[in-house]
Every structure is written in C-alpha cells, then in structure tokens.
Amino acid sequence: MKRFFACLSFFISMSTFAVTVQDSQGSFSIDYVPQRIVVLEYSFVDALAIVGVSPIGIADDKDPSRIASEIRELITPWESVGTRSQPSLEVISSLKPDLIIADYSRHQSVYKDLQKIAPTLILPSRRESYQGNLAAAAIIGKVLDKDDAMQARLAKHQEIMSEYAAQLPKGIEVQFGNAMEKYASLHPGKSYVGTLLQSLGFKAPPMLKNELSSVHTGLEQLLASNPEYLILGHYSSSDIANTWEKSPLWKALKAVRNDHVYHIYNPSIWSRSRGIIAAEIIAGQLVELLTSK
Amino acid sequence: MSLKTWPLLLVILSLLLVANLMFGAVSISFEGILNGFQADSEHYFTVYEYRFPRTLLAMMVGAMMALAGALVQGVIRNPLASPDVLGVSHGAGLAAVTYMTLFPTSDIAWLPAMALLGGFSAAFILWWLCGNHSSAIKLAITGVALGALYASTVDFLMLVKPLEINNALLWLTGSLWGRGWNQFFILLPWLGLIPIALWLAKSLNLISLGDDSAISLGVNANTLRLTSLAVAVGLTASCVAICGPIGFLGLVAPHLTRKLVGGQHQILLPCTMLVGAILLLFADLVARTIDPPIELSAGIMTAIIGAPYFLWLLFKNK
Numbered sequence: 001m002k003r004f005f006a007c008l009s010f011f012i013s014m015s016t017f018a019v020t021v022q023d024s025q026g027s028f029s030i031d032y033v034p035q036r037i038v039v040l041e042y043s044f045v046d047a048l049a050i051v052g053v054s055p056i057g058i059a060d061d062k063d064p065s066r067i068a069s070e071i072r073e074l075i076t077p078w079e080s081v082g083t084r085s086q087p088s089l090e091v092i093s094s095l096k097p098d099l100i101i102a103d104y105s106r107h108q109s110v111y112k113d114l115q116k117i118a119p120t121l122i123l124p125s126r127r128e129s130y131q132g133n134l135a136a137a138a139i140i141g142k143v144l145d146k147d148d149a150m151q152a153r154l155a156k157h158q159e160i161m162s163e164y165a166a167q168l169p170k171g172i173e174v175q176f177g178n179a180m181e182k183y184a185s186l187h188p189g190k191s192y193v194g195t196l197l198q199s200l201g202f203k204a205p206p207m208l209k210n211e212l213s214s215v216h217t218g219l220e221q222l223l224a225s226n227p228e229y230l231i232l233g234h235y236s237s238s239d240i241a242n243t244w245e246k247s248p249l250w251k252a253l254k255a256v257r258n259d260h261v262y263h264i265y266n267p268s269i270w271s272r273s274r275g276i277i278a279a280e281i282i283a284g285q286l287v288e289l290l291t292s293k
Numbered sequence: 294m295s296l297k298t299w300p301l302l303l304v305i306l307s308l309l310l311v312a313n314l315m316f317g318a319v320s321i322s323f324e325g326i327l328n329g330f331q332a333d334s335e336h337y338f339t340v341y342e343y344r345f346p347r348t349l350l351a352m353m354v355g356a357m358m359a360l361a362g363a364l365v366q367g368v369i370r371n372p373l374a375s376p377d378v379l380g381v382s383h384g385a386g387l388a389a390v391t392y393m394t395l396f397p398t399s400d401i402a403w404l405p406a407m408a409l410l411g412g413f414s415a416a417f418i419l420w421w422l423c424g425n426h427s428s429a430i431k432l433a434i435t436g437v438a439l440g441a442l443y444a445s446t447v448d449f450l451m452l453v454k455p456l457e458i459n460n461a462l463l464w465l466t467g468s469l470w471g472r473g474w475n476q477f478f479i480l481l482p483w484l485g486l487i488p489i490a491l492w493l494a495k496s497l498n499l500i501s502l503g504d505d506s507a508i509s510l511g512v513n514a515n516t517l518r519l520t521s522l523a524v525a526v527g528l529t530a531s532c533v534a535i536c537g538p539i540g541f542l543g544l545v546a547p548h549l550t551r552k553l554v555g556g557q558h559q560i561l562l563p564c565t566m567l568v569g570a571i572l573l574l575f576a577d578l579v580a581r582t583i584d585p586p587i588e589l590s591a592g593i594m595t596a597i598i599g600a601p602y603f604l605w606l607l608f609k610n611k
Binding site (some may be wrong): 061062080081082083085086087088090091093094105108109110113114116117127213216260 | 317319326338339342343344382397400401402404451454468470471473475581584585586587588590
C-alpha cells in the first residue's frame with residue numbers, strides 16, 4: 001500500500017500541473033490535481049458540482065438536504081464534517097483530504113490547523129457578493145485543473161443570466177426578504193441576493209442600498225423603505241406576513257397597491273445557497289414569478 | 294475526607310484525560326493514542342495536534358476558572374459569588390463582540406487580546422468606582438450592575454448587526470473548538486497566578502471569620518481582598534480571552550469542592566482546581582461526542598450541568 005502511494009505521488013509530481021492563485025490569505029500553490037476535497041461552505045459545493053467534481057466531505061450541518069437538490073443530483077454522496085460554524089477537524093482529518101476549501105469569514109481562526117491536515121484554499125463565501133462568488137468559483141476552477149471547463153461554464157452562466165435578464169423589467173426597486181415568525185429578514189443591497197438582483201437590472205431600495213448584513217424589519221420600517229416590488233420567502237405557513245396582511249399599513253405599501261408582492265415557498269436557495277447553479281435557479285424563479293402575472 | 298478525595302479526583306481526571314484523547318467524532322484505540330504522539334502515525338493530527346492540546350487547555354481553563362471562583366467566594370463571603378459578579382467575563386464579552394461586529398473583516402488573531410483588554414478594563418472600572426475600602430457586598434452589587442450593562446450592550450450590538458451574530462454568539466457560549474497549541478502557549482504564562490492564589494490560602498481562612506477578626510489576627514483585609522480579586526480577574530480574563538465565557542464553572546466547581554473537602558483554603562484551592570478541570574473536560578467530551586460530527590460548545594454543556602446542580606444546592610440549603 002505504501003509503495004502504491006509512493007508510486008502515485010511520484011506520478012503526480014511528474015505531471016506538469018502546478019498552479020498558484022491568490023486566496024484570502026495570500027498566495028496558494030498546489031502541484032497536483034486534488035482528488036479528495038473537503039469543502040466547508042455551501043457555495044463551494046456549487047462551484048465543484050458545475051465542473052463535475054464531487055467533494056468527499058461537506059460541512060452540511062449534518063443535514064444533506066441543506067444542499068439544494070439541483071446540486072445534490074450532480075455529485076456523489078459525501079461525508080458530513082459537521083457544522084459550517086464549527087466543522088469537526090477530527091472528521092476532516094480522518095477523510096485524509098488532499099485539498100480543503102474553507103470560508104474566510106468563518107474559518108480563518110482554524111486556518112493554521114486546517115493547513116496541517118491538507119493544503120487549504122481559503123476564499124470568501126459568507127457575506128460575499130454575487131460577483132465575488134463568481135470570482136471565487138473561477139479560482140476554484142484553476143486549483144482543480146478545470147480552468148477551461150470552469151471558464152466555459154461561467155461564460156454559459158453569463159449567457160443564461162442575460163437571457164433571464166432580458167425577460168425581466170429594468171430599473172425597478174426590488175426587495176427580497178424572508179418572513180420569519182416575528183419580523184422579516186431583508187437582504188439588502190450589498191448582500192448576495194441584493195447584488196444578484198442588481199446584476200439582473202433591478203435596483204436596491206435606497207434605504208438599504210449600502211447595507212451588507214441582513215436587516216430585521218417590522219412593517220413600519222418596510223413601509224419607510226417602500227420598495228416597488230416585494231419578494232417574500234416563507235419557511236412556514238404561519239409567519240409575520242399573515243399578521244401584516246391584516247394591517248392597514250400593509251395596504252399602504254407601493255408593492256401591495258400595485259399588486260407586486262411575490263411569494264417564494266421554501267426559500268432556502270435564496271437565503272443560504274450562493275453559487276452559479278443557485279443564481280440560475282433564483283433568476284429562473286424570478287422570471288417565472290414576474291412574467292406569469 | 295480530603296485524604297481520600299485527592300486520589301479519587303486524580304483518578305477521575307486521568308480517566309477523563311484518556312477518554313478525551315480516545316473519543317470524539319472518530320474513536321481511536323488506546324494503542325492508537327500512544328502511537329498518535331509519533332509524527333508518522335495516521336492519527337498524529339487528531340491526537341497530537343488536535344485532541345491533546347485541546348484536552349490540556351480544557352484542564353487549564355477549568356482549573357483556573359474554578360480557582361478564580363473559589364477566591365471570589367472566599368473574599369466576598371457569599372456563596373452566590375463567582376467571577377461573574379466582578380463583571381469581568383461580560384466586559385471581555387463586550388470587547389470581543391464589539392471587535393467582531395464593528396470590524397468584521399479584521400484579523401481574528403487579535404480577538405483574545407481584545408477580550409483580555411475588555412476583562413481588565415471591566416475590573417479597573419469596578420475598582421475605580423468602588424475604591425480600595427468598600428465592603429464586599431458593595432463591590433458585588435456594583436459588579437453585577439456593571440455586568441448587566443455590558444451584557445445588554447452586547448445584546449444591542451448583536452441586534453444591530455444580525456449577520457455577525459453567528460460568530461459572536463458562538464464565542465459567547467464559550468467553546469474549545471479550534472483551540473490548540475497556539476492558545477495553549479498564550480495561556481501558559483497565566484498559570485503563574487496559581488502559586489500566588491495558593492499563597493493567599495491561609496489569610497483567606499482568616500478573612501472568612503469576618504474582617505474585624507481577620508484584622509485582629511494580623512491580616513490586612515483590604516490588601517488581601519484586592520490581591521485575591523486581582524488574581525481572580527487575571528485568571529478569569531485570560532481564560533475568557535481564549536475560550537469565551539464558560540458559564541457556571543467558577544460558581545459550581547468551588548461549591549462542589551467545598552462539599553467534598555470542606556472550607557479550609559489550603560485544601561479547597563488545589564481541590565477546586567481538580568474539580569474544575571474534571572468538569573470542563575467532561576463538558577467538552579460530551580460536547581464533542583453527543584452528536585458527531587456536530588460540535589456543541591463546552592459552555593452550553595457546563596450550563597446544562599451547572600444550572601440544575603446550582604438550583605439543587607440552593608433548595609437543599611434552604
């Protein structure tokens with residue numbers, strides 16, 4: 001077995017593949033094509049799936065359904081390595097990965113430990129914009145020795161997105177938010193969904209244009225921001241939207257008066273997944289919602 | 294009593310130490326553990342780089358927090374007292390959360406320093422408000438009030454910046470996840486406070502008779518109180534800086550120990566360190582093994598174990 005690995009590593013070192021990219025900690029170099037990859041955020045699963053690579057481990061919060069079914073179909077079963085916030089380093093180590101892809105925001109405190117397990121590519125995922133996410137996917141493509149495939153897929157993505165964008169109205173202020181039990185959690189202008197909506201030709205309501213983190217909002221604050229279109233995600237059938245709809249303030253909303261309130265049931269792809277497939281699903285759902293009326 | 298308790302505690306501690314090395318998301322045999330200390334072993338990372346420093350850290354933090362609790366209970370002479378009444382952990386929490394929410398892109402490596410600074414500032418503010426000569430009870434009430442102020446400011450920050458909640462909340466529950474050799478060596482110098490605490494043991498016995506009796510027996514009550522609290526602050530702030538505020542440890546461990554070995558500080562202080570180490574080792578073991586590969590925070594476990602015990606204690610003493 002040892003000899004086999006020695007041979008294998010010899011062949012790998014013989015191959016001409018070597019790449020250096022810039023990640024969030026500086027420069028990252030790898031001189032073999034990684035085969036056993038562990039990813040610690042959902043967006044990286046998306047980036048692997050679109051070039052046909054399956055990770056062996058995912059920090060999926062021990063719930064495979066956290067990965068959108070459209071992405072799950074593209075990859076082979078994986079081992080859970082725990083939560084995204086505190087992934088189990090023991091399990092990661094036991095999988096013997098040859099590449100770990102970690103999120104700068106969540107995992108920089110364990111970056112050094114991860115590096116002791118395997119070369120670690122650390123990229124922004126959480127709090128990252130649509131454009132930043134595309135850039136991260138391109139870097140992942142290079143590291144996986146799938147640069148051509150990734151570039152082709154990204155080009156196709158641009159095509160798909162502009163097709164969707166062509167079917168959507170332009171310059172309208174759109175606000176997406178999840179209706180929770182006591183409040184709505186709005187995704188503002190600099191968030192992933194916010195930047196995605198703007199890339200499709202929508203505008204962010206001025207009040208939340210420069211906000212990055214999601215904003216917990218009551219009905220009065222929503223009225224103050226008063227977007228032209230309102231897209232509400234619902235995780236359950238009894239959320240704050242039920243209460244709001246009975247309120248006179250609700251009827252004062254521009255979106256309500258002009259009949260531009262849209263509902264997404266099971267919005268987890270909007271609120272959690274960031275990635276190429278996720279963006280295409282979101283854009284597709286938008287076209288369906290806005291053009292069916 | 295204490296002659297039997299000592300070895301018993303040591304045995305439990307050693308068993309837990311081995312258990313912490315063996316069990317986790319991946320179980321390793323005892324032989325695997327021994328080999329795991331060699332660099333060519335397949336378990337080298339898990340055993341030597343991950344579980345071993347984390348286990349040592351749990352023992353250190355447990356011991357230090359328990360010792361801090363015993364010191365505070367000794368000088369405040371109130372069984373409800375714990376390092377929390379000094380507002381140190383809340384102060385450290387406030388500094389850490391402020392750093393995380395207002396500078397989300399900044400280097401996480403500075404977090405312990407920020408928390409440490411916050412802890413010491415909180416202690417300094419308390420001292421500045423109460424001065425050198427205030428009574429134990431005034432000190433405690435002021436500390437609790439300040440602690441509440443810091444805690445509510447933390448809540449405010451987390452409501453204003455909800456996206457940062459995850460990181461901040463995680464830190465605030467007190468966790469040993471991802472802590473390793475690096476944190477171990479940061480904490481190591483603070484062990485120097487332990488001999489100072491043990492040296493105070495005799496005077497702490499006297500002050501438990503009341504300030505007047507203690508003074509007539511030759512103890513400078515004010516100096517003793519300040520020194521003990523300063524040592525407790527140092528112990529707590531350094532631990533909180535590394536692991537976040539691990540709840541109930543400083544309250545429960547000294548209590549439990551007092552039940553086991555009595556209130557004589559020469560015995561109480563070393564034993565409470567053992568008990569604290571045992572409690573945190575056990576909490577972290579449970580946190581890692583209850584639902585692998587999900588890791589809970591050790592601080593949640595100490596609260597789950599600590600809170601009912603404390604209630605039981607209160608009702609039983611009534």
